[in-house]
Amino acid sequence: MAWKTAFRSLYYQGAPEPEDPVLERGKTALLVIDVQNTYLERPDRAALPPEEQARFDAWTPFHDRMHGTVIPTIAKLIAAFRAGGHEVIFARIACQTLDGRDRSLSQKKPGWNNLLLPKDEASSQIVPALAPQGDEIVVTKTTDSALTGTNLRLILTNLGITHVVCAGIFTDQCVASTVRSLADESFDVIVVEDGCAAGSYELHLKELEIINMIYCAVMSSDELLAYLPR
Template identity: 70%
Template sequence: MNWKTAYRSFYYAQAPEPEDLVLNPAETALLCIDVQNLYLEIPADPQEAARWFPFHRRMREIVIPTTRGLQEAFRAKGMDVIHARIACLLEDGRDRSLSQKKPGWNALLLPKDSAASQLVPELAPLPGEIVVTKTTDSALTGTNLRLILANLGVRNVVLTGIFTDQCVSSTVRSLADESFNVIVVEDGCTAGTDELHRRELEILNMIYCQVLTSVELRAIMGL
């Protein structure tokens, strides 16, 4: 099974295979979503640490190495590497969107200068690379990223990051609504569980984006 037949939802189970992807390097950028220090912290509670262990293992063993490799490959070809992170501009977080103020796991108070809000060192931006700061799930609706991509002449956006079913998904849908061609790198993303990750990719694939492995993307782009 390859990207043309994998991650089929109910709606696309019988759909024909998509055409070959053509990704012009001059019109393609890599966008890395929310791989921040906060999410790599191990919970103090042993039960919570055990519950999140598969997520942390996938992050360390798969997602971060894959994303770092793609960043380096894009840079080597002179293509733009763009970073997005969640952070509030005010210390008290009054500027956050409602989804980040509601009680529960999604309630985030991440002042922009706090250590927890910074991108992890392994995926830190190089000098001169664009970093957008958002108080929403979508990196497009919560920032001036739409204008930035238009000014750069970008039509194809390759996405990695977390969480597949939250900020990655919201960004994918927003980009698709704006008629960007979106590629989600399967091994460059993850959710809280493998099941959530897989299900969300099935929902997004073929209508909002194309889901590829990093190996498939590299073969198509000659990276």
């Protein structure tokens, strides 16, 4: 399949093709990372000053990809995992306190990652189109990695999970950080390319190239679903 030769960095040019993953029921989980209301909210462009309008426009391709590709893809994955009896797990960024005093240092620094998302506010919730159902597990973090900032490793181990399929945002931040942590803990990781997005498509592609073959296998949703037991 195409994924076996795609997204290869200089390190892996000429390397043998990876083997097909063996995804077993009871050992495979879908992890949806940080697809939260806060990242889909947009102001009225007409009400913004010119500098803010330029920033608004710079983010339009991300929003187009999220609504046109990423959210529909993740919804498709969730439906397939639920139908097949596989675990669906969510991670989200949210602090326990209203003033965010429990946040990690990276979320207190000025700039893009300066996030104040109290756990009960609407902005910190998973988007409605992908809302958890029943007793599906949601872990809450104030870190990039969904593994190091939560008890997710213990949860996955207790569930008997060996293979984790990752989707969500942002490819070059929380997704990549989570993938690296999972790989370091010897989980077998697959990243679904059309189920992820970064601030720009260029950053998305570059990060996939960086993490592919060493920390994970990168494949499309259709390629992944071809391996998933139904």
